[in-house]
Amino acid sequence: xxxxxxxxxxxxxILSGMGPSVAWGLALFVTSALVFAFVAANAIVLVxxxxxxxxxxxxxxxxxxxxxxxxLQTVADALKLIQKEDIIPRSADKALFVIGxxxxxxxxxxxxxxxxxxxxxxxxxxxxxxxxxxxxxxxVVLGIVMAGWASNNKWSLYGAMRSAAQxxxxxxxxxxxxIAVVAVVGSLNLQTIIQAQxxxxxxxxxxxxxxxxxxxxxxxxxxxxxxxxxxGATAEINRTPFDIPESESELVAGFMTEYSGLRWAxxxxxxxxxxxxxxxxxxxxxxxGWQSPFSTYHGAQLGTTVLTGFLLLWTLFVKxxxxxxxxxxxxxxxxxxxxxxxxxxxxxWLSSPGLFxxxxxxxxxxxxxxxxxxxxxxxxxxxxxxxxxxxILPLSLLNLMGVAVWMWLTGExxx
Amino acid sequence: MGRLHAEEMVLNMGPQHPSTHGVLRLKxxxxxxxxxxxxxxxxxxxxxFEKHAENLExxxxxxxxxxxDYLAAMGSEHGYxxxxxxxxxIELPERVEYLRVIFAELQRIASHLVAVGTFGxxxxxITPFIYCFRERELILDLFEMASGARLLYNxxxxxxxxxxxxxxxxxKTYEFLDAxxxxxxxxxxxxxxxxxxxxxxxxxxxxxxxxxxxxGVTGPPLRASGVNIDIRRTQxxxxxxxxxxxxxxxxxxxxxxxxxxxxxxxxxxxxxxSAKIVRQALDQLPVEGDVQSAIPKRIRPPQGEIYFRSxxxxxxxxxxxxxxxxxxxxxxxxxxxxxxxxxxxxxxxQGFMISDVIAILGSLDIVLGEIDR
Numbered sequence: 001x002x003x004x005x006x007x008x009x010x011x012x013x014i015l016s017g018m019g020p021s022v023a024w025g026l027a028l029f030v031t032s033a034l035v036f037a038f039v040a041a042n043a044i045v046l047v048x049x050x051x052x053x054x055x056x057x058x059x060x061x062x063x064x065x066x067x068x069x070x071x072l073q074t075v076a077d078a079l080k081l082i083q084k085e086d087i088i089p090r091s092a093d094k095a096l097f098v099i100g101x102x103x104x105x106x107x108x109x110x111x112x113x114x115x116x117x118x119x120x121x122x123x124x125x126x127x128x129x130x131x132x133x134x135x136x137x138x139x140v141v142l143g144i145v146m147a148g149w150a151s152n153n154k155w156s157l158y159g160a161m162r163s164a165a166q167x168x169x170x171x172x173x174x175x176x177x178x179i180a181v182v183a184v185v186g187s188l189n190l191q192t193i194i195q196a197q198x199x200x201x202x203x204x205x206x207x208x209x210x211x212x213x214x215x216x217x218x219x220x221x222x223x224x225x226x227x228x229x230x231x232g233a234t235a236e237i238n239r240t241p242f243d244i245p246e247s248e249s250e251l252v253a254g255f256m257t258e259y260s261g262l263r264w265a266x267x268x269x270x271x272x273x274x275x276x277x278x279x280x281x282x283x284x285x286x287x288x289g290w291q292s293p294f295s296t297y298h299g300a301q302l303g304t305t306v307l308t309g310f311l312l313l314w315t316l317f318v319k320x321x322x323x324x325x326x327x328x329x330x331x332x333x334x335x336x337x338x339x340x341x342x343x344x345x346x347x348x349w350l351s352s353p354g355l356f357x358x359x360x361x362x363x364x365x366x367x368x369x370x371x372x373x374x375x376x377x378x379x380x381x382x383x384x385x386x387x388x389x390x391x392i393l394p395l396s397l398l399n400l401m402g403v404a405v406w407m408w409l410t411g412e413x414x415x
Numbered sequence: 416m417g418r419l420h421a422e423e424m425v426l427n428m429g430p431q432h433p434s435t436h437g438v439l440r441l442k443x444x445x446x447x448x449x450x451x452x453x454x455x456x457x458x459x460x461x462x463x464f465e466k467h468a469e470n471l472e473x474x475x476x477x478x479x480x481x482x483x484d485y486l487a488a489m490g491s492e493h494g495y496x497x498x499x500x501x502x503x504x505i506e507l508p509e510r511v512e513y514l515r516v517i518f519a520e521l522q523r524i525a526s527h528l529v530a531v532g533t534f535g536x537x538x539x540x541i542t543p544f545i546y547c548f549r550e551r552e553l554i555l556d557l558f559e560m561a562s563g564a565r566l567l568y569n570x571x572x573x574x575x576x577x578x579x580x581x582x583x584x585x586x587k588t589y590e591f592l593d594a595x596x597x598x599x600x601x602x603x604x605x606x607x608x609x610x611x612x613x614x615x616x617x618x619x620x621x622x623x624x625x626x627x628x629x630x631g632v633t634g635p636p637l638r639a640s641g642v643n644i645d646i647r648r649t650q651x652x653x654x655x656x657x658x659x660x661x662x663x664x665x666x667x668x669x670x671x672x673x674x675x676x677x678x679x680x681x682x683x684x685x686x687x688x689s690a691k692i693v694r695q696a697l698d699q700l701p702v703e704g705d706v707q708s709a710i711p712k713r714i715r716p717p718q719g720e721i722y723f724r725s726x727x728x729x730x731x732x733x734x735x736x737x738x739x740x741x742x743x744x745x746x747x748x749x750x751x752x753x754x755x756x757x758x759x760x761x762x763x764x765q766g767f768m769i770s771d772v773i774a775i776l777g778s779l780d781i782v783l784g785e786i787d788r
Contacts, residue, residue, distance in 0.1 A: 058545035250770050377611045378539025380770045
């Protein structure tokens with residue numbers, strides 16, 4: 001994207017005199033600004049989304065006062081946080097205290113450079129994209145330890161230690177799970193990984209249910225791997241049920257206890273950036289990224305109809321008695337499938353890859369993460385380590401071996 | 416090679432901490448995450464209830480009792496009123512007795528709802544708390560209807576009630592019971608059977624019957640240890656002998672008898688039993704009767720002393736009242752259940768992790784207003 005932006009800048013007559021390197025630098029700056037703007041805007045939207053989702057799950061309304069349906073609430077909150085007094089505790093290590101949150105923010109923003117939003121929209125198309133994302137995102141733990149240690153507060157110290165232990169433990173199974181996918185594709189490039197998931201195939205290669213060629217349906221092992229990854233990644237980004245580093249009811253606020261105002265907002269920003277990153281990775285690696293679930297426009301028509309059928313069954317047998325609002329998904333499904341049959345253009349749009357599908361998948365994963373957060377209690381430290389080392393790590397190793405054997409059996413690779 | 420030498424760290428949990436249920440301070444000696452000693456430091460909410468009571472007339476003490484256990488004000492008032500009535504030998508009209516039982520049991524449900532909800536909050540589940548408060552709100556509406564107040568009522572006067580219940584109260588209470596009995600299933604769905612919740616609470620802070628009795632633990636924590644003592648059943652006061660209800664005991668369904676999960680589960684089942692009692696009391700409630708007919712013109716108990724105990728949501732609430740025949744009591748001593756329940760925390764919480772201490776504290780369900788008085 002940087003190169004094409006630079007070319008585009010140079011294509012104007014007035015600007016063509018600046019020379020390719022200056023144009024490239026300008027394009028780099030614009031791209032970085034766009035990525036940062038995405039992360040910042042994303043946090044504001046997600047905080048609002050999270051509050052509304054939690055309100056929905058807790059039979060309340062959530063923010064309603066600022067703006068229509070409280071839409072401006074998070075903007076107001078952000079403004080308030082920026083204006084707040086900048087407090088550095090007297091006994092804190094000042095330099096580390098200041099650097100800590102910025103380290104976390106930089107680590108979580110920079111990862112988005114390699115994330116493809118659609119087949120053309122990405123900042124830097126790296127051939128080691130996946131490796132880059134995983135390695136850079138683990139810098140976050142450095143910032144957390146810095147912040148926790150520098151605060152000179154026992155609760156912060158506990159939070160930082162827990163966080164360091166947790167993130168490092170969960171990186172291993174998460175990395176191994178991703179390696180299983182890399183073994184299938186043979187590339188670390190995120191675009192190549194997504195392109196490998198186009199088209200329609202059978203479930204697990206043999207079972208004759210036509211499904212998109214996403215890696216979640218590639219084999220039983222990758223199916224399991226996607227859940228292992230989601231679990232591990234939830235722990236890595238410190239979200240409930242693994243939010244023990246900042247566990248509100250135990251450690252006050254964990255490593256953020258002493259922070260307030262803008263620095264605290266930075267933690268918040270990076271927390272949501274990390275959640276989004278995980279959602280992006282799940283969609284890219286297991287759910288086909290920007291690929292449409294329907295490969296042809298007939299596929300779109302049939303697919304939406306089948307989906308509506310499932311929704312009908314769900315509404316009739318599971319939900320109708322519980323809540324009359326549960327009719328809405330069915331209504332949406334009927335509208336979708338009807339318009340897919342009536343307007344071929346709509347069906348074609350549905351079956352074409354693009355930003356829409358990427359954001360749909362990311363949104364669903366983020367909703368899932370929020371769903372976890374507002375329904376589960378929190379694990380204890382030792383239980384968390386147990387899950388990591390004795391459950392997820394063996395499972396991820398099993399997945400890696402299983403995928404290799406599976407590919408040999410299905411003839412995808414020969415020895 | 417000996418064990419790695421590690422220094423113990425003293426950690427002050429509170430007085431400002433999200434899960435100390437008020438202004439409690441726990442001095443924890445910790446070795447890493449393991450807690451080796453817990454010392455509760457209390458007194459941050461001390462309001463001299465007992466000293467106040469020595470300078471106020473009997474009827475003026477009633478509001479203060481409600482302010483002690485502010486989550487179960489009706490229960491505290493009930494106990495105090497009954498103590499003074501027994502000292503004076505007042506016979507209450509039937510309607511007053513029934514209404515008092517209805518309010519005390521509704522209060523028990525409300526109090527246990529807070530206990531269950533905040534316990535969920537302590538182990539990290541936020542949503543059940545809101546669900547519990549939804550039901551508690553309905554009870555508070557009923558209280559507001561009857562007494563005009565939502566938290567501190569001054570409703571159970573010595574010898575009667577402040578007001579009779581307004582028309583429509585009985586119907587609304589029935590409505591609440593119908594909704595509540597259905598909604599208990601929701602808590603079980605979202606919290607009781609949750610695997611993580613069970614992992615966090617089962618086998619945590621096991622209180623054996625011996626420990627419980629030695630420390631004077633009462634109420635749900637005692638019954639969770641398998642000791643069948645409920646004053647409503649063992650020494651029925653008021654009209655509790657007329658109702659059919661079970662006394663739920665800890666059975667160790669998910670772990671050991673007397674663990675945190677048992678204490679939670681006993682509370683959930685007690686709410687159902689209380690709902691049963693309220694239903695029976697509403698069925699039998701006499702329609703006629705003046706709730707203020709037995710209120711004495713002048714409250715001057717004869718010279719003497721009395722100790723009266725009743726079953727508050729948090730345990731056995733005792734009042735020791737000494738009278739010298741004047742209109743001001745010489746001494747009012749309150750035996751606070753939460754105080755004894757809190758004292759056991761060092762015994763049952765040692766060797767567990769910080770997170771577990773929070774869970775144990777939550778399962779004991781303390782109210783600092785009553786501990787500090």
